[in-house]
Amino acid sequence: MFSRVNYISRAFYRTSSVARSAGVVHGRTRLSVTKYPELKRDSRFQSLNDKHIDYFRAVLGENSVVYDKDPESDAIVHYNTDWFNLYRGTSSLVLFPSDTAQVSSILKYCNENRLAVVPQGGNTGVSGGAVPVFDEIIIKMSRMDRIRKIDQVSGIAVVDAGVILENLDNAVSEHGYMVPIDLGAKGSCHIGGNISTNAGGLRYVRYGSLHGNVLGLEVVLPDGTVLENLSTLRKDNTGYDLKQLFIGSEGTLGIVTGVSILTPQRAKATNLSLIGLDSYEDIQKAFVRAKADLSDILSAFEFWDKDCIEVVSEKMLPGVQFPLSSEKPYEFYALLETQGSRKEHDEAKLESYLESLLEDNIAKDGVVSQDIKQTQSLWAWREMIPEGMTKYGPAITYDVSMDIPLLYKLVMDTRAHFEKKGMIGPDKDYVKLIGFGHVGDGNLHIMAATNRNDYDLQKQLDDFVYTWTAKHSGSVSAEHGIGISKIGYLPYSKKKPVLDLMAKLKAQIDPRGIMNPYKIFANKYILSALGCKLRMDVYTGTRQSRE
Amino acid sequence: MSKSLRIIVPVKRVIDYAVKVRVNPAKTDVDRNVKHSMNPFDEIAVEEAVRIKERLPSTEIIAVSCGSAKSQETLRTALAMGADKAIHVEVADDSKLQPLGVAKLLKAIAEEQKPDLIILGKQAIDDDSNQTGQMLAGLLNWPQATFASKVEITDTLAKVTREVDGGLETISSKLPAIITTDLRLNEPRYASLPNIMKAKKKPLTKSTPEQLKVDITPRLETIKVEEPAKRQGGKKVESVDDLIDKLKNEAKVL
Numbered sequence: 001m002f003s004r005v006n007y008i009s010r011a012f013y014r015t016s017s018v019a020r021s022a023g024v025v026h027g028r029t030r031l032s033v034t035k036y037p038e039l040k041r042d043s044r045f046q047s048l049n050d051k052h053i054d055y056f057r058a059v060l061g062e063n064s065v066v067y068d069k070d071p072e073s074d075a076i077v078h079y080n081t082d083w084f085n086l087y088r089g090t091s092s093l094v095l096f097p098s099d100t101a102q103v104s105s106i107l108k109y110c111n112e113n114r115l116a117v118v119p120q121g122g123n124t125g126v127s128g129g130a131v132p133v134f135d136e137i138i139i140k141m142s143r144m145d146r147i148r149k150i151d152q153v154s155g156i157a158v159v160d161a162g163v164i165l166e167n168l169d170n171a172v173s174e175h176g177y178m179v180p181i182d183l184g185a186k187g188s189c190h191i192g193g194n195i196s197t198n199a200g201g202l203r204y205v206r207y208g209s210l211h212g213n214v215l216g217l218e219v220v221l222p223d224g225t226v227l228e229n230l231s232t233l234r235k236d237n238t239g240y241d242l243k244q245l246f247i248g249s250e251g252t253l254g255i256v257t258g259v260s261i262l263t264p265q266r267a268k269a270t271n272l273s274l275i276g277l278d279s280y281e282d283i284q285k286a287f288v289r290a291k292a293d294l295s296d297i298l299s300a301f302e303f304w305d306k307d308c309i310e311v312v313s314e315k316m317l318p319g320v321q322f323p324l325s326s327e328k329p330y331e332f333y334a335l336l337e338t339q340g341s342r343k344e345h346d347e348a349k350l351e352s353y354l355e356s357l358l359e360d361n362i363a364k365d366g367v368v369s370q371d372i373k374q375t376q377s378l379w380a381w382r383e384m385i386p387e388g389m390t391k392y393g394p395a396i397t398y399d400v401s402m403d404i405p406l407l408y409k410l411v412m413d414t415r416a417h418f419e420k421k422g423m424i425g426p427d428k429d430y431v432k433l434i435g436f437g438h439v440g441d442g443n444l445h446i447m448a449a450t451n452r453n454d455y456d457l458q459k460q461l462d463d464f465v466y467t468w469t470a471k472h473s474g475s476v477s478a479e480h481g482i483g484i485s486k487i488g489y490l491p492y493s494k495k496k497p498v499l500d501l502m503a504k505l506k507a508q509i510d511p512r513g514i515m516n517p518y519k520i521f522a523n524k525y526i527l528s529a530l531g532c533k534l535r536m537d538v539y540t541g542t543r544q545s546r547e
Numbered sequence: 548m549s550k551s552l553r554i555i556v557p558v559k560r561v562i563d564y565a566v567k568v569r570v571n572p573a574k575t576d577v578d579r580n581v582k583h584s585m586n587p588f589d590e591i592a593v594e595e596a597v598r599i600k601e602r603l604p605s606t607e608i609i610a611v612s613c614g615s616a617k618s619q620e621t622l623r624t625a626l627a628m629g630a631d632k633a634i635h636v637e638v639a640d641d642s643k644l645q646p647l648g649v650a651k652l653l654k655a656i657a658e659e660q661k662p663d664l665i666i667l668g669k670q671a672i673d674d675d676s677n678q679t680g681q682m683l684a685g686l687l688n689w690p691q692a693t694f695a696s697k698v699e700i701t702d703t704l705a706k707v708t709r710e711v712d713g714g715l716e717t718i719s720s721k722l723p724a725i726i727t728t729d730l731r732l733n734e735p736r737y738a739s740l741p742n743i744m745k746a747k748k749k750p751l752t753k754s755t756p757e758q759l760k761v762d763i764t765p766r767l768e769t770i771k772v773e774e775p776a777k778r779q780g781g782k783k784v785e786s787v788d789d790l791i792d793k794l795k796n797e798a799k800v801l
Contacts, residue, residue, distance in 0.1 A: 275740070323737045354740050367737035370624045371584030372565035374737060 029081050029088040032133050032484060035455055039518055041134040045116045048093055048135060052115065056095055059105045064096040064143065071135075079138050082131045083124050083185075084390075084397075087484060089132030091118075098143040100218060100226055100257040106139060107255065108224025110514055118516050119251040121193025122164065124185035126397065127483025129250045130193065133518040141192055144257060147171050155263045156215060156232045161192025161256045177263040180207035184383050192256040198248030200479035205440030206299040206339070207264055210247055217243040218258030222510040230260045245505070250481050251516040253509050267299070267339030269346050272375050273354060274323055275366035276330030280408040282362045283332050287404070287439050289362070290336060293353040297346050300337040304436035305411070306330065308385045311434060315388040316380075323367050323378060330364055334439070335382050385436055385447075392431045392449035396458050398465050400444050402474030407444045410468055411435035414446065417464060429457055443478040466492050482520045490520065550702050551605035554596045555662040556630065557653055558589040558612050560621040561673045570774050576642070577772060585621045587735075588668025590628075591728040594735040596666055597629035599700055607631050609660060613652050615641050619751065626746035627738035633751040638763070646674075648756075648763030650682035655759035657687060662723060664705065669694055669727040680727035691725040692718055696732050 033039060046052075057065050068076045071090040081088045097103045110117050116136040123130050132138060144162035151157075155177040159168060165186040169179045181194060183201040193199075195217070198210050207213065216231035229243060246253055277283055283303050290298050306329040309322055324333070340346040350368070357363035369375040389395045400410065415424060415433055423429040430448045437444040446465060450457045466476050470492040477486055477493070491499065503521065506513075562568060563582040571578050585593075593610065600606040610625035612618040613636040622633040636652050638644055657665060670677035684691035692707035696715065699706040705724050708717045710731065738746075756763050784790045795801040 273740075274737075321734065324739075351743065355744055358740055358744070363740070366740040368627075368740065368743060370590075370627075370738055371587075372563045372582060373587075376565070 029085040030453075032087040032089060032128065032131075035087075036133075036484070036487070039133060042116070042513070042517060044114060045514070045517075046114050048115070048137070052109075052113065053093065055109060056093070056106065059109075060095060060097060060102055064098065064102075066094040066096075068092055079120065079123070079140065080131055082126075082128045084126055084128075087128035087131055087133075089118075089134060089136065091132040091135050091138050094138040094140050096140050096143045100144075100220065103139070103144075103220045103255055103257050104224045104226050107220050107222055107514075110137065111223045111512055114512055114514065116514050116517050118519075119192075119196070119255045121162065121190030121196070122185065122188040124189045125193065125197055125481065125483060126399075127197075127250075127477070127481045127485040129197065129481055129483025129485075129516070129519050133484060136517065139255060141190055141255075141257075144192075148258070150175060150177075151232065154232070154234075155265070156260060157263055158216075158230055158232065158258065158260045159191060161195075161218075161259055162190050163192075163259075165189050165191055165194060172263045173266055176266050178266040180213045180262070180264055181210065184386075191259050191261070195247050195256055195259060196249065196251050197481045198479070200438070200441065200443065202300050202302065202438070204438060204443075204479075205301055210261075211244055213262050214243060214247060214259065215262055216260035217246055217256055219243075219246050219254040219256050221254045222512065222515050226257075227254070228258075230258050232260050234262070248481070250483060250519055252506060252520055253515060255515075265341075268341050269339070269343035270299075270375070271338045271343075271346055271350050272369040272378055273336055273350065273366055274378050274381075275334050275336070275354070275357065275363040276324050276326060277332045277334065277363055278330055280332060283334055283408075283439060284404060285362050286334060286336075286357055289357065290353065293356070294336075294338055294349055297338040297340040297349060298336065298440075299339040300335070300438075301440040302335045302382050302437070303439045304333055304382060304385060305408070305434060306332070307432065307434045308436050309333070309381070311388040311392075311432065312381055312384045315391040316384040320377075322381070323374075324365060326365060334363075335378060382436070385434070386445070389432065389434065389447050389449045393451050394453045395447060395449045396461055398444075398446045399478050399480040400446070400465065400469045400474050400476060401442045401478035402444070402469060402472050404439065404442045406472055406474070407437065407439070407442065408435055410444060410465065410472075411446055413468060414461075414464060418461075427451070429454075430461070441478070462489070469493075484519055487518070487520065551607065552599065552603060552664060552700070553607045553609070553660065553662040554599065554664045554666060555609050555611055555653070555657060555660060556589070556592050556596050556625065556666050557649070557679070558593065558610055558621050558625050559586045559668070559671050560584070560612065560614055560618050561586045561671055564672055570772050574772055575769070583617070583620075585624050586668050586671045586673075588670060588672075588728050588730070589621075590668075590735040591730070591732050592666040592668050593625050593628050593630060594733045595695075595698055595726075595728060596664075597736070598733065599698075600629065603700075609634060609662070611636065611653065611656055613644060613649050614638055622751060623746055624738060626749045626751075627743045628736060629742065630749075632749060634754060635751060636754050636756065636759070638756060643765050644763060645765050645767055646676045646678035647682055647766060648761070650679050650686055651761045652756060652759060652763065653679070653683050654686045655761050656754075657683075664700065664722060664724060664726065665689075666726045666728060669729055680725050684725040687723075687725075689723055689725050690720040691727070692720055693725075693727040694729040695726050696729050698726060698732065 053067055069092055071080055071092050079094045080091055117139050118132045118136040120130045120138050120140050141162035144160040146160045148158040150172055152175045157172055168191055181199055181201040182203045195210055216229050218230050219227045287301055309329055338346050338350055369378055418424045418430055424433055431451050432449045435446050448461055466489050469476055475493045476489045482490055560583050563584045564587055566581045569578045596608045600608055608630040610622050610630040610633045612622050619635055622635055626633055667680040694710045695707045696710045697708035703722050704719055706719045708715050710729050
């Protein structure tokens with residue numbers, strides 16, 4: 001979803017004085033622990049020693065172990081840092097297992113020796129869930145990249161967890177299929193990571209969630225047990241559907257090593273249209289009508305506000321004309337895509353739908369892509385929004401879901417709130433505030449660019465956005481997961497009995513708490529492994545805002 | 548600017564430029580069961596005609612395409628971009644059409660329609676011939692300004708800047724004339740919804756080579772189509788001696 005950018009104002013958070021050399025200053029991302037001072041390294045975890053490293057070298061081979069005493073060294077710092085350059089840990093060890101047996105040996109050993117681990121796929125997550133907070137050992141899945149088999153009749157693909165999404169898409173496309181999820185990070189993200197975060201993406205409105213498309217998983221549990229359930233059966237109601245637990249659990253219950261996934265037919269005909277509208281109500285009308293008129297062929301319905309155009313135009317595509325020219329920009333834009341098997345059929349449906357939007361004054365204008373190049377440009381105006389924002393200054397991003405009619409109200413209320421405080425404007429604290437997202441899924445991305453790297457600005461905005469979301473019964477994380485970025489806000493979207501059961505499951509499956517600790521559940525809620533006694537406080541059932 | 552201009556823009560339906568082209572198993576052609584769209588240089592030609600029309604509103608733009616029934620899709624795109632009329636010269640078998648045949652068909656159309664200007668794309672991205680515009684100029688005995696990167700039209704003159712090997716060359720020509728477009732001439736617009744709706748009502752007339760009394764028998768025969776030789780992987784060497792050995796004995800360049 002976001003390409004690698006280094007927006008951090010270099011002057012501010014250098015943590016290594018060694019960084020200066022020949023006049024070039026290498027700024028470092030701020031350490032995660034400085035953002036969450038209440039997080040303390042769990043003292044029950046052992047610290048890495050030579051005996052441990054020797055063991056890993058023996059099991060994996062010299063070439064599959066990267067060890068550096070200095071976590072800021074070039075060899076290891078980028079495994080410690082997340083894609084957004086927001087979070088950084090201090091691990092000294094990265095392991096590269098090549099098969100499930102190796103993953104099993106690693107976890108068994110770590111469990112016995114109480115060494116904390118963090119599984120890492122493509123490291124493209126936006127919640128800081130795939131990087132260490134302290135010295136957790138990074139288990140990098142990139143060597144496990146085999147495509148085990150693809151069934152041409154059913155479209156079911158069985159692959160290693162470290163397969164890059166785009167590679168998987170290319171492989172199944174040879175047989176006329178496609179992966180059911182699509183996101184900007186597809187050139188780097190791993191399918192195992194997508195599954196561990198239950199990634200959503202652009203085609204969710206058509207193909208649904210990974211909970212539906214994943215048929216089976218091969219998972220290594222914290223104690224080294226291999227749960228092999230790589231079923232290729234569409235239907236199998238035999239006992240509890242355990243794989244659902246691991247989908248979206250962000251590496252806190254085990255490591256996904258193999259995936260069996262159902263891939264839909266690759267569409268023969270794709271059409272894309274960009275329309276301009278004057279209100280969010282009109283967006284909703286257009287969406288409702290799209291479901292009725294385009295029904296089975298609708299595959300994406302994205303929207304963004306007019307400020308987003310400025311962002312992309314100024315920062316990402318200077319000099320390129322926006323495809324929809326008008327005297328002044330419309331308030332909102334929507335991008336809708338159809339995918340089907342017959343071009344003429346789909347075009348007729350789409351054109352008749354668009355014509356009706358124009359006639360009823362729901363859409364004021366629009367364009368339809370005529371070739372692949374235009375399709376790519378139209379998508380670029382949507383996909384480049386997040387990266388464009390990071391070029392104004394440190395950017396804060398939210399991924400919230402709620403009832404569709406409320407989606408844009410959050411942006412308007414946020415804007416009103418901070419405008420009253422005089423904090424929004426080109427020379428103010430929040431340089432830009434925009435809203436965009438997947439209308440069909442009720443998923444809004446609200447983003448703010450700030451004029452300086454000040455954690456307090458993030459906290460103020462966090463508080464407003466999450467409190468508002470909770471008040472309107474929304475989710476504080478529609479698709480990005482909790483990771484470390486939203487720990488403490490989990491109770492805003494889930495009630496105590498639910499959280500209690502989550503904690504019990506975690507304690508049962510990972511009694512020593514080695515799997516990606518400090519993520520999802522805030523330190524206050526860390527589970528004690530001793531005697532399976534749960535230590536959780538502050539769940540009083542009332543919503544509390546962070547201090 | 549009292550006289551109204553008539554511009555003919557020939558457009559060709561080709562495999563979309565972003566598609567990965569593959570040779571068919573019989574090695575006689577490429578796999579054409581893929582996405583097609585208007586030849587990018589023809590899009591630029593249509594765009595240029597539409598811009599001229601925006602400056603001189605009485606201009607009439609006629610899009611023409613020679614090919615199978617599917618060529619009508621491409622004509623609809625041209626109409627949606629702003630062309631006023633379309634002519635489809637239907638040919639049963641696309642593969643029989645070659646630049647000379649197309650040029651003869653266009654000559655017949657030009658003699659019927661009497662345009663002031665014919666703007667073509669410099670070449671089609673499927674055959675890369677770069678011949679049709681030049682042949683047409685020869686057949687009609689009209690002046691030609693090819694590889695245009697800038698076009699200025701007045702009542703009777705065309706001033707065209709051409710991209711040539713040494714740089715840029717600006718020539719001035721009387722009308723009627725042939726212009727072929729190069730990449731930097733303009734950025735084609737998207738087909739807007741109102742124009743797509745209007746396009747449905749614009750006239751699209753059909754014709755055939757027989758009606759135009761043109762013989763399009765191909766003069767060239769394609770014998771074989773094959774992929775370029777696969778790129779050999781690079782090799783890593785451990786030492787300078789190893790490198791010298793390989794350069795001498797394998798690559799045979801020493």
